[in-house]
Amino acid sequence: MAHLSSIRVHSLCLPTHSLTLCVFLQGMAFSLPERQILGIHGLLPPKVETQDIQAMRFQNNLKNMTDPLQKYIYLMGIQERNERLFYRVLMEDIEELMPIVYTPTVGLACTHYGHIFRRPKGLFISIRDKGHIRSILDNWPETNVAVIVVTDGERILGLGDLGVYGMGIPVGKLCLYTACAGIRPERCLPVAIDVGTNNQTLLQDPLYMGLYQERDRSQAYDDLIDEFMEAVVEKYGQDTLIQFEDFGNHNAFRFLRKYREKYCTFNDDIQGTAAVALAGLLAAQRALGKPITEHRVLFLGAGEAALGIANLIVMAMMERGMTQAEARNKIWLYDKDGLLVKETDSNQEAFLHDSPGTVESFLDAVNTIKPTAIIGVSGAGRLFTHDVIKSMGTLNERPIIFALSNPTNKAECTAEDAYTLTDGRCLFASGSPFGPVTLNGRIYTPGQGNNAYIFPGVALAVILSGVRHISDKVFLEAAKTLAEQLTDKELEEGRLYPPLSNIREVSIQMAVKVVEFVYANGMAFRYPEPTDKDSFVRATVWDTHYDSFEPDTYDWPGQDVFITRN
Structure with missing residues (x-):
């Protein structure tokens, strides 16, 4: 039986007896004793299902759908109800489903965000919250966040300014952090910064969910981003990885220049x-x-x-x-x-x-x-x-x-x-x-x-080694590592990248190489340095099976001792 104390109950799940609605639970896979202890006996059909059967039902339903947006909505619903099942199916069919949870379908989902809305995901911070960002972070139920993906929605893919509808991008990115590199989902936080939108269609749409105002391009915008960065470090620690995503060109470059030597941050678009x-x-x-x-x-x-x-x-x-x-x-x-x-x-x-x-x-x-x-x-x-x-x-x-x-x-x-x-x-x-x-x-x-192919493995390495500032040399090393993983046979087929079906192993191999690189070049801050870096990385990879509710055999960083070099 799973250790019930290790089951994560999201604070948004109400009432408490409706535990089958909570994130990270396992639906009909609960055993009879677990159902009795949790007070959900009788709230589920009597059959105790395996995850294999649940995955089969999930996959059959997806096969019966032809519309990509319909598939996206269904997948996101499963993620809300049963996170481990969602990631299992995503990982087993990553080539087919990555285009649904990420590009190109996520772009379509962003344009329709207010129309397909079911339940809020992530943290929404608006220009009106200036001075209160730390208290908003305190409202997020998870306290051990390791990586944040943040957007202000100004340049979503090739679709332009989608304002707060851009939240679909951080959510999709963080799905890949978990699916590709095994970063625990509860350690990932998607954030949308709402400073308005210049998209007139959205400003006239009654279903738009953000501020009905033109983009604030005053000093207040910069002050808001400054406050956000400071609040994140104060709340979660200075080694928290902050990924900037889909900011407009001007802001993307200047924020990278402004923050890269002060925070653990990178811009994925750059x-x-x-x-x-x-x-x-x-x-x-x-x-x-x-x-x-x-x-x-x-x-x-x-x-x-x-x-x-x-x-x-x-x-x-x-x-x-x-x-x-x-x-x-x-x-x-x-x-x-x-x-x-x-x-x-x-x-x-x-x-x-x-x-x-x-x-x-x-x-x-x-x-x-x-x-x-x-x-x-x-x-x-x-x-x-x-x-x-x-x-x-x-x-x-x-x-x-x-x-x-x-x-x-x-x-x-x-x-x-x-x-x-x-x-x-x-x-x-x-x-x-x-x-x-x-x-x-x-x-x-x-x-x-x-x-x-890049950001999940790099992020895993950065988190595990305690990197404080991410040099471009890290991305050069990541590029070389990715190219090396392409086999001669795959190159002969016309591929320039390994098959997406292998992306979990590609990401782990990349994390190992980057961990080796940052320790060898004095960029790591987590000591003692692991001797077997392959085992060190693989021991942290999150498992989708329900029996992994057992306490982890490896403590994730956040509980490690840091040695700061002068």
């Missing part, structure tokens, strides 16, 4: 996207037998994702012996105003070059610069036109084409177009999933450059 894109390029260089220093990269888009990827590519090139200036000269940016050159009014000074001549379109940029790789992070849809793809195929024996914008309808091109228009010669990756492409009797399996 650093996570950079690591997964670089991993794809490192895998491509294996296929080409051509080092990354010999590549010339043209970006479509010059926002936070483009700059994050560009800067990490520069770091990788410098590691291979190039100077920073030489590496930057290999990278060009093209945005809505055209090719960025020294005469351009832009704040991307590091990647501004002398004008190569008249460039009036992205196709002109491709033909003039002659890149070996094009990377789309514009969020503007199908801008890798047929002519662009054909030109890349003419310029390169094996062109690298990364259409990374999300959701699927914002991708710069489809996998089918990329393979077909290059006669199957391209090395393709996308941000949203595309199915296999059959061409000339061969099946090509496109790689999905999903940030989920």
